[in-house]
Amino acid sequence: MSTLLNQFVLESREILQNLSEKILLLEKNPHDKNLIHELFRGIHTLKGNSGLFNFELMNQVLHKTEDLMVAIRDNRIPYSKEIADLLLNVLDFISIQLDEIEQTGNIKEESLRNMAIELSQSVQTYIPNHQAGNSRKGKKQQESKKSDTSILLQENLKRFLIKIPEDIRMATFEKAFSKQPLQFVLYQPEEECFFKGEDPFFLARNVPGFIWGQIQPRKKLPPLSEFDCYRCFLDFLVLSEAKAEELLEHFKFILEQIQIFEVSPYCLIIPVGKPNGGPVYGDFVYEGLLLLERGEKEKLLSAIQTLSNLSSPELWISSALRWLRILLEQKEPPIEHQVIRRLLQSIETLEIPDFSDLVASSSTNSDHLETPSELRSKELVPTQDPVSSEILDILKTQHEILSFPDNDRWFLGRLKACYQTLKGCNAFLQEPEPTLESAFKKSLDTHSPAPLREWIEEILNTQKKHQESSAETSIDTQREIRPASPQERSAEYAQRNVSDIRFGRRAEDQPGSRILKVDQTKIDRLMNLVGELVVAKNSIPYLANKVEKSYGLPDLSRELKALYANMNRISDELQDIVMKVRMVPFSMIFQRFPRLVRDVSQKLGKEVNLIMEGENIEADKNMLDALTEPLIHLLRNSLDHGIELPEEREKIGKSKTGTILLRAMQDSDRVFVEVEDDGKGIDPVLLKQKAYEKGMIDENQLETLSEKDALNLIFLTGFSTKENATDLSGRGVGMDVVKNTLEKLGGTIEIQSVLGKGTLFRLSIPLSMAVTNVMIVETNEQSFGIPMSCISETVRIPEQEIHKVKDKKTTVVRNRILPLFSLNDFLGLPSKQKTNSEGEFSVLVLQINEEPLGLIVDDFKEVIDVILKPLEGSLAKLACYAGTALLGDGSVLMVLNIKELLKCL
Amino acid sequence: MPIIFKENITFLENIVGIEEAEELLKWLETHKEGAVDLSNCSHLHTAIVQILMVARNPVIQLPTNAQLALWLRTAFQDYLKENKGEL
Structure with missing residues (x-):
């Protein structure tokens, strides 16, 4: 079951609980408007939520219930105990569905369809139908x-x-x-x-x-x-x-x-054009009417032909003639003479013929001329008017009864009962059918219900047609045949419902939920406190050392260290738990992507298949939130620039449908997200050319830049914007912003692309950004922190192994050339880096942008977990510091931002 | 961008949603004679149609989308000045 669905079930349960409380409260104060409003809102929310998942039945019932609530809210019907019962039934119905969703992840619609229909109907009986007008008033x-x-x-x-x-x-x-x-x-x-x-x-x-x-x-x-x-x-x-x-x-x-x-x-017969009447037309009309009376359609047609040959097609008369021809040529069923007559007459009067009192229908007899009152009754009327829907219901039920398998003992009684019922219904039909009697006799004679059944079918069919062109006249009869007032009926329904739709359970009977919802700020606060605890805990080793060295109490020191180990374990565990609380699965952000890909690819006319992997991998919620925008941007890019149009793909032998793979992976304390497409890839030569044109690289770089470096050009500010000014990209997030966002999170982005094969973006972010792992180093008798995320190893290098190439220090570590830099130089400290007693330099091997680099410091100290606080105020401008951290002894540690520092090179 | 504003002509393209309503309204207010070209438009939000009906700026190109053009032709008929190439 997807997380979203899970959330839906949880939320719906909560709303149901809330609603049933409200319903019960409302029973005590039926006039409390606020409660009614709250009920309405609850139902509305439920409906909206269920609509998201396409739970059709649930949605249908809730839609009706919402209508009912609107009627109650608008004081169109009073709130009553019966309605309360009904609402509770609706809640039970929803609850059953939620159970099923929770167990199977879906609803077996069939099993619940009858319940849903029954519920909808009973709800419907309460709603004053404003279109059909249920009440007399x-x-x-x-x-x-x-x-x-x-x-x-x-x-x-x-x-x-x-x-x-x-x-x-x-x-x-x-x-x-x-x-x-x-x-x-x-x-x-x-x-x-x-x-x-x-x-x-x-x-x-x-x-x-x-x-x-x-x-x-x-x-x-x-x-x-x-x-x-x-x-x-x-x-x-x-x-x-x-x-x-x-x-x-x-x-x-x-x-x-x-x-x-x-x-x-x-009504469509409207001649248009320039009016230009005359005596000729008058004669024509007279003759035409005569021909029509005699039924000589052929002659009339040829007369029309002659006249239209003589008239300019823009004239009103030509238009009327064209219509006449169409009417006359209409064979199956032929057009009533009355219509043709009126159109003919209009040629004389030059007024648009009024047919609004006529109804044309293939079902009416062709030459049957209706009386004016009959005609008027078939005026434009809303098709909403149900023609004695109760009667139809009864007929349908009887039809069903007659379709039961035959049983000799009951057959006769059943047939007679049906006949009586049908006779009653027949009396209320608009046009009572005299054939009922004979159908019944036939049934008796043949000892088969078929003739009666056919009779019902016939009635139902004609009723259906009538319903579509229903008449106002039926309203009076309807009113009489209405068996009971809505109130009476509702009571009936309510009684039935109590026994029928109770389903033996209540909405509140749900198993106790094991999930607790907590405000995120509380978790954040907890996280901060844990962080402080970690720092406080870190002060114990200092104290132990001090006790041992300054006060000469090694036993106490040992005890303190044991205590520290214990506290360390607890605080680690605590930190772990809090981190886990903040962890959410990637599916939280992945869920929105299929829709995005679908919409965008449709817009671009591309066919794209999105595959998502690792949705269960978890990461810190803040991290994921921050990752959403960059991912959306990368997906858009892949869709817009990566995947080719289906025709293009076919031409180069790829499958018509492109594939975008979105994959999340975890590796120790980092999470990797990859966006890979099988599109056209990025052309490094073209990139270099573009960058050169824009003056971002010089001629030398144009020649020497490796493919990989060329690809990285897309991360340069201002590089991609101009080229991508479609309505998809250019939303203010360029690749440079993607990169910056990631770097702010302590993450990286790398790109691999094979021309014609596709492009892969790999994003790497830390699992959590609350606690940072830093190494303390010493230089010029000061301590600095360096994030462990960029340190790959620490080595000690004897002075003689350091070579100078053109004034730049280098050395060889593990058969690789390592450029060396001195931290003092970076920080502008005048003193030289110190060596240890054996004449070795302490070198941190850093990995910056995949390139190894050696940073010489005076000495390495311990690695600790700190809570990094960003610099504030005017200090915030010092980009070379990632922030500060409080150490156990109360001193402040400046943590360096190595990437920024290297820009000072 | 579904709307491109030129000096005295605006092009509405693809699907123009309600988000563009205010900007369009502003442009039409300041360009009383500004022409509207809808040729590449596949749908206009009701709000956009409404603005064009209120502003009565000359519409010089109806959408190539036949069904949309059918709707808009009657709606804009009084100020429809379909040009045949110039401007």
């Missing part, structure tokens, strides 16, 4: 409002449709008429939507089945100077050929901001 308001809005919408719709180019309208018409009804979506985002991270335009552009869209200001837009660019004042109108369900799914999180209307394809 709500419905009345809805109705009066609807008539207003529908006029407004029709106006909107007309203005919208007329802007669609004629050819698109025609193509859409033909498609829409025979196949799919059209949907018109009016999306009115809320003003604050930008603050929620929404981009309404993006949503509108990606509407399924998109045909045409338009943006329009909701009101007059203010002048630029007064304009608040973080509020949304735009509405979006979209014409789509998708099903209403698909659209609802697309807008599922902002359903309250959209209105969907089914649009009759006839």
